[in-house]
Amino acid sequence: MGIAARRATIMQRQRSNVRDWVRNNNTARRVATTLLMLGIALIKAVPPLRRMVPTQVRLFAQSWDWEMLRSAITSFGSRIYIDQPCVMPDPPTWQPLAEVDEQWRLSEDQIRSFYENGFLGPLTLCSREEMISLREQVWAEIEQPSKTYGFVTGRDRHLDCPAVWDLIKRPEWTERLAQLLGPNLQLWRSQLFLKEPGAPEVTWHQASTYLSEEGYKATLWPTDRNELFQLTTWIAFDDVDYDNGNMQFVKGSHRRINTAHIGAKDGGGFARTRFKLEADITDDKVVNMPMQAGQFVIFSERCIHGSPPNASTDRRRWGMAFRTIKPSVKVYDTELRHHVMYLREEYSLENWGAVVLRGEDDAGVNRLTQPPSAGAASSAEPPLQAAV
Structure with a gap:
């Protein structure tokens, strides 16, 4: 040297x-x-x-x-906004934003419930028996190094794992999303979340444009932050309940983004960051979301959410989150490297692209990539990510 x-x-x-x-x-x-x-x-x-x-x-x-x-x-x-401030008003009507087959149609009461609470679920993607059968193939593929990032990770595996893509392209999911977000959908992020027995809680948190990833700038650039421009879906691959750390939501908390007390002594942990969200969180507002394997919940990331510890001795809790946007939302600006500050991890975006999940790209603001079509997987170290 x-x-x-x-x-x-x-x-x-x-x-x-x-x-x-x-x-x-x-x-x-x-x-x-x-x-x-x-x-x-x-x-x-x-x-x-x-x-x-x-x-x-x-x-x-x-x-x-x-x-x-x-x-x-x-x-x-010491008092920092956890993400870019915004509000979330109700839509003009409770009518769905896309026409879908009757079997997938959300009722006006369900759409109203989503806007009142910030989440909707549990809904069913597939039977418990089918998910138990499918998840081994999904795991086998995710264990392999990512073709997008070049190493083993639970990030964005919908881009290179056919079993993941085949699971999420089903109308049981896409048609329900479309009624809340619109007929044209792009999938920009996915993440594996694994909570082994004894894993700690994930503290209350929320997001709008994912400014918290890089810290200094937004990850998503919507035309209007105050509209509903993104939805997250958490799919259960295992049976989940309070004992093994099911997701929890603070109903009605999606109306605004809160500040956080950074380094608070009574704060909780999120990845490698410790903070306490400055929000009115009382027991009567907290909703547990137990699910069977094969079920999912749709929510706005603005809705405060977290999860308790996995207090079980022999039950893991495995799920995956999928983040969907309107095509008009720009992702990652022009950067080719993305640094996730709270994880101290960096990702090359040279092979990344958004995927058309439903409809068409009617905006042309994002790089697009094709979903995986076929592939095989063998064994490697399992990808880990701070549980949510």
Whole structure:
């Protein structure tokens, strides 16, 4: 290794040490956060400065509005919006947004319930017996290195696992989504969530444009944040109940995005981050979502959700989340590398693309890719992700 290479390695290690020290030192983190937000506020207030700073800084100023900056600065870095603020009004009517076969049609009461509570379920994708039969093939494929990212991961396996794609393209799911989101749908993200016996709780959290992934900028760029532009579906591959950590929702909490107390002593854990959501969460608002294998729940990520510990001794809890958008929602902007800050992981987006799940691409704002058609899987280390 040459002198220049050694110097670069040393500098990279030093920067990493500094970042880790700031993350682990509460006072240093708060000082750094406050100074950073003051700098972003200055750039946001003086438009000519935006032409003089790197693209990342411009996107930072674009993604953080004045209320977000005010909260971070006046709290000395301890009170941060968990995502971009937005509201979620009711639609003009409770009529479905797409025409579907009668057997998949949602009633007006179901659509109203979704908007009142922020979630709808459980609904059935397939029988319990069929899911038990299918899940072994799904697991065998997911154990293989991702063709999208080049390593074993539970992220976006709908892009390269035929068994996953064959499962989710069914009308039992797509036709119900279309009635809430519209006739044209794109699938942009999926994630495996595995909670083994003894795994801890996942604290209450919510999202709108997934700004929390990179921290400085949004992941999704809708034309209007205050409309319903994305839905998440959590599909149960195992039977799930309170004992092994079923999903929980705070009904009615999807109307606004809340601030979070970062580093709160009484906060909970989400991946590698510790915080406490500043929201009115009472027992009468908490809804458990037990499901049989083969069932699913549709929800807005704005609805506060989490899960209790897996208190069982011999029952895992395996599910997968699938995130669907309107075609007009831009994903990832122009970046080719995506850093998930709270996991300290980075993904190359060179092989990523959104997939048309239903209808057509009537907007043309996203890179598209074809779903997998066939493939085989053998064994490897199982992909793990912080459970939700």
